[in-house]
Amino acid sequence: MRVSSVLAAAPPDPTLEASFGRDPWWLIGGKVLAVFVFLVVTVLLTMWIERRVIGRMQLRVGPNRAGPFGLLQGLADGVKLALKEDIVPRNVDKVVFILAPIMSAVPAFISFIIIPFGPTVSIFGHHTPLQGTDLPVAVLLVLAMSSMGVYGIVLAGWSSMSPYSLLGGLRSSAQVISYEIAMGLSFVAVFLFAGSMSTTEIVNAQADRWFVLLLLPSFVIYVVTMMGESNRIPFDLPEGEGELVGGFHTEYSSLKFAMFFLAEYINLATLSALATTLFLGGWRAPAPITMVWEGANTGWWPVLWFIAKMGLFIFFFIWLRGSLPRVRYDQLMKLGWKVLMPVSLGWIMLVATVRALQLEGYDMRQIMLYGAVAAGVVLIATILWETMRGDGDAAKEIVPGAGSGSGTGTGEAAPAFPVPPMDAPHYHGRSAQASQPVTTTREEVGSGTH
Template sequence: MNFPTLADFGHDPWWLILLKAVGVFAFLVANPLAAILIERKIMARMQTRIGPNRVGPRGLLQSLADGVKLALKEGIIPSGVDKPIYLLAPIIAVVPAIMAFAVIPFGPMVSVFGHQTPLQLTDLPVGVLYVLAITSVGVYGIVLAGWSSGSTYPLLGGLRSTAQVISYEIAMGLTFAAVFLDATTMSTSGIVAAQEHHWYVLLLLPSFVIYAISMVGETNRAPFDLPEAEGELVGGFHTEYSSLKFAMFMLAEYINMVTVSALATTLFLGGWQAPWPISMFDWANSGWWPILWFTVKVWVFLFVFIWLRTSLPRLRYDQFMNLGWKVLIPISLTWVMVVAVIRAAIGTSDDDDLARSLVSAGAGLVVTALIGYAIWRLMRLPRVSLRDSSVAATRPAGQGATRAAEEAFDPMAGGFPVPPMPGQVLPSAPVQKPPSDPAKETTDA
């Protein structure tokens, strides 16, 4: 296969660089437009609804109509905002999301008007770290939007987003470390070339699982959409935004979804390489066909985003933070050390490649099972029967009361109902008799 190398970049004429940049931008704009419509269609199908079906044939123009509507709506700026930062925040959220796609490889070397060029805008010796750094800048848009709005709920949403990104970027970065150790490079084109014989989803399965969880948290998507939880924060960090500024936040969210999906494809699913058995044909990984395989893989991840949003309820904030700090980060550190030990113990020659691959795959299955068990233990709630709750809540503290009894709480103490935390018990409610029928009592008498 004709894999690009770092030496193949930097030689294109200016018009070819501009053409590739426009192509990347068109890809990033077209995919969110399609994703919004397809998401609404899939969610309607899963929830036994009709979905958008009015604008255009079978509702195909609904995303375009929504974009035009948002662009033409009146932009309302509240009086208490910090106006320069308030206007700059949506731009800070969108621009890094677009810039991160500059190092994503779409395909091999192709001929464009007689010029041999890689189907990739550019590449760097530290291309994956560039993506991680650029996407980290995007969170400033969310934080500044919440702070500059001059309102309580947006501020809380911005603070949540800060904690969320810090927590899950650590785990995400550690998954990159395992890939770097096996591929011996940090350039995106080099990582794709290193997966010519085996994809890293098979050899580095724990890294793939942890990255898949982290990328949902990074994009603020359900069940990790805590910075914009409408049940708690009205709309979160973008509560005070409207019109085109609100549309830019939505565009940034969907572009980030495409970016993290493309990065997962590049790191773990062989990038633009065709899946087996299509890869057995010579034409599958040459020419312009790899763009099709790359797009299909990206849309598999986008479908999982939609599936999770439709199927899972939002996590509690303590569950979400515990998952990041107590499960993903420690297991990521452990797995990086395992990969390093395997690579140092078995060797790096071609003769040792099969043995190293088998050992990595076996160890990956064990660590993945450990991840599943840890998540199950973390999310499992204590099983307390109604009888145990009633007894524990009424037992005196000095007569052998259990820990749950000491932590019994009033769910309405704050003025609105609050669910119990693990280890807390709801107070027993008196059994109410159904209202009696006076006419029936007179008849019985």
């Protein structure tokens, strides 16, 4: 199989380089400003929608005081955070402590610059694409910026000199390593079919059929990994309030905390926009609209389709937050390393084989049939293996009296994790004598000798 020939199947558009970098300075600055304003407004609206929707799901009112229907509540909260007292703990590494929120927020803004909002339009007589810029490896820029954003979280936990913050930062680093690899693997199938890593070329390759139909397993894997990448429920382990107080930003307040908050919601918007670009046709209108309206993908109308698709993804995030509980950390790591990565690798091998056979002129119906049968066999075998293996592990955990240091000695089931025996000489910092129950006699109580 020649991967180079597969990638070369769709040659890059020669007008790609000519479309970017030739705009006047005021137009380039206007695009950057438009992306910045769009992200800030998206964050404010997302906060309002999230609080209203979850309030409705939980039979609460939600914000309804600041502005009509509470629309200005997010802006009021931002102003409040910016004007609050900025408290810096005494023993922190001040330089790293201050740089950490900046390192989280800035990459989140940069990632959005390669997202195409629409086709080429005319702005004051200049024909320019509705996109900040594009690169031959534009999607890799998003992965690079998301990796840089993790440094801000890890350094925030380390510089705070707090065990809770440090544990939150370490959790975030382990979580991103687990899910970013699977996320990158989910992109490979898209690159094989589009023949490019450019976001513009990927959108153009979906002119006839969206990749969500051709590459449904890649889409499902990306949806799961983007939830882990965003550090939100059900994968918000770095912030786990129940066990880590507030997680990596426990010691932060005022504007520094607001920047972490801003970075989280911008990442939410970026991941949703990237999913729209890679799998849902980008700014292209859905099939029913294009069938009855030929001009649906021209002019400024594609911006509306793009924002609608992106909004659906954001609502999906909000719906999950209001519906699902936080998973255990071992479940999170098992899903990333033992499920998503092996499935991604197997799917890439299948897609690469199908793509190579397609380029050689084989019948696609037979290829898809054999591929579906092979994928089904592998999936069923994997489920059976995990089920049998899980039953064996469960049987080992409930053997009565198992374990010498953790069993109770009374024939009860041994716990799945080691615990100190109750009759230890020092238990929770108290001596065995202090842990014994105090017994007194009536004479001692009456004489006051106790």
